Amino acid sequence: xxxEEVIGVIRVYTAEPRHFTYSDIYFVGAVAxxxxxxxxxARLYDSVKKDYEELRRxxxxxxAALGWEWMAxxxxxxxxx
Numbered sequence: 001x002x003x004e005e006v007i008g009v010i011r012v013y014t015a016e017p018r019h020f021t022y023s024d025i026y027f028v029g030a031v032a033x034x035x036x037x038x039x040x041x042a043r044l045y046d047s048v049k050k051d052y053e054e055l056r057r058x059x060x061x062x063x064a065a066l067g068w069e070w071m072a073x074x075x076x077x078x079x080x081x
Contacts, residue, residue: 002036
């Protein structure tokens with residue numbers, strides 16, 4: 001769970017039938033919560049990376065359209081889509 005929302009399911013299998021203790025269940029829950037945090041961080045990273053690349057492209061196109069390529073310290077050409 002992440003922020004009171006179920007984002008996945010974890011299953012635990014054993015080679016032999018057994019009853020899990022409360023400590024076992026707590027440990028698996030803690031691992032699942034860490035996994036949920038890792039998944040959310042990966043999603044956020046991808047989103048920020050995508051937004052950054054779009055902004056970078058837009059700024060390069062604006063500079064090129066205004067003739068300000070020299071401000072970037074390198075030649076900037078508009079992206080062809």
